[in-house]
Amino acid sequence: MxxxxxxxxxxxxxxxxxxxxxxxxxxxxxxxxxxxxxxxxxxxxxxxxxxxxxxxxxxxxxxxxxxxxxxxxxxxxxxxxxxxxxxxxxxxxxxxxxxxxxxxxxxxxxxxxxxxxxAAKKPALGFRIVRSLAKAKLVPQSVLEKQRRKHGSADYLAARGVMRDILVRTVGxxxxxxxxxxxxxxxxxxxxxxxxxxxxxxxxxxxxxxxxxxxxxxxxxxxxxxxxxxxxxxxxxxxxxxxxx
Structure with missing residues (x-):
């Protein structure tokens, strides 16, 4: 119930x-x-x-x-x-x-x-580069999201919005x-x-x-x-x- x-x-x-x-x-x-x-x-x-x-x-x-x-x-x-x-x-x-x-x-x-x-495995070099470029607003978020889909875990890819932020915060x-x-x-x-x-x-x-x-x-x-x-x-x-x- x-x-x-x-x-x-x-x-x-x-x-x-x-x-x-x-x-x-x-x-x-x-x-x-x-x-x-x-x-x-x-x-x-x-x-x-x-x-x-x-x-x-x-x-x-x-x-x-x-x-x-x-x-x-x-x-x-x-x-x-x-x-x-x-x-x-x-x-x-x-x-x-x-x-x-x-x-x-x-x-x-x-x-x-x-x-x-x-030790936790570092994200792929390509992802880290794109993430830095996106943070500096040198590439659009859509490019970063494409890299996330390529390199992210199944849980990460399934999560959206604040739940994805919670996953990132708690995983470590x-x-x-x-x-x-x-x-x-x-x-x-x-x-x-x-x-x-x-x-x-x-x-x-x-x-x-x-x-x-x-x-x-x-x-x-x-x-x-x-x-x-x-x-x-x-x-x-x-x-x-x-x-x-």
Missing amino acids: LTALADGALLAEKTGATPPTVVALHGWMRTGADFAAIVSGLDAVSIHLPGMGVTPEPPEAWGTERYAEAVADAIEGFGPVILVGHSFGGRVAVRLAASRPNLVRGVVLTGVPLVRLT ENYDDDLRRLSTPVRMVWGENDTAAPADAGRAAAAMVRGARFRVVPGAGHLLDGELRTAVREELTAMIEETEA
């Missing part, structure tokens, strides 16, 4: 009773519906993050800290909840749990790009300090074949979190389906039991 949070600032899919035990945060340009099977039968809200699903875009290019503030405003009246975050939503969950630990009693993460094991964010500050129980579930957030990088992130549990699902990839979806449900159920004890 669709429900409004924070006076309508966020929309979410609601299951079970209020207040929820679980708050689910989906991946980039996905929706709260991704968690339908995972939270089925639980008291939960699966938030449509701003600019994704049915929640309107932010008024400006937010970073994940601002996304975390928006979620905090929405769940403040619920009491401590368990956050379950996938990919981009996991980044928001880490920011929120680190900055507002009073709102969070546990965190379950899956396929979250948190640590970069290799650093979460090391946030991971070290996490004080609630953390469980991390990764697909063995995840290429968007490789398992080795997930292990490196887990090593920064005191007491974190890390699980790899053989044969699974990045998206919340099949065996990965089952494993996330198992870890979420275990987290509920652990934090209720």
Whole structure:
């Protein structure tokens, strides 16, 4: 059932009773519906993050800290909840749990790009030249956009307007300090074949979190389906039991 949070600032899919035990945060340009099977039968809200699903875009290019503030405003009246975050939503969950630990009693993460094991690849030389020329107004924006279509990632090419600006702003964010500050129980579930957030990088992130549990699902990839979806449900159920004890 669709429900409004924070006076309508966020929309979410609601299951079970209020207040929820679980708050689910989906991946980039996905929706709260991704968690339908995972939270089925639980008291939960699966938030449509701003600019994704049915929640309107932010008024400006937010970073994940601002996304975390928006979620905090929405769940403040619920009491401590368990956050379950996938990919981009996991980044928001880490920011929120680190900055507002009073709102969070546990965190379950899956396929979250948190640590970069290799240096970021520089944009192609041709793109950098055209970008500089466009900034100096020596070539039209249409030429720059052509280079973007040639060299940009699939996510970048699919994004428009402020959402593209958000993607550019957040792709290089650093979460090391946030991971070290996490004080609630953390469980991390990764697909063995995840290429968007490789398992080795997930292990490196887990090593920064005191007491974190890390699980790899053989044969699974990045998206919340099949065996990965089952494993996330198992870890979420275990987290509920652990934090209720």
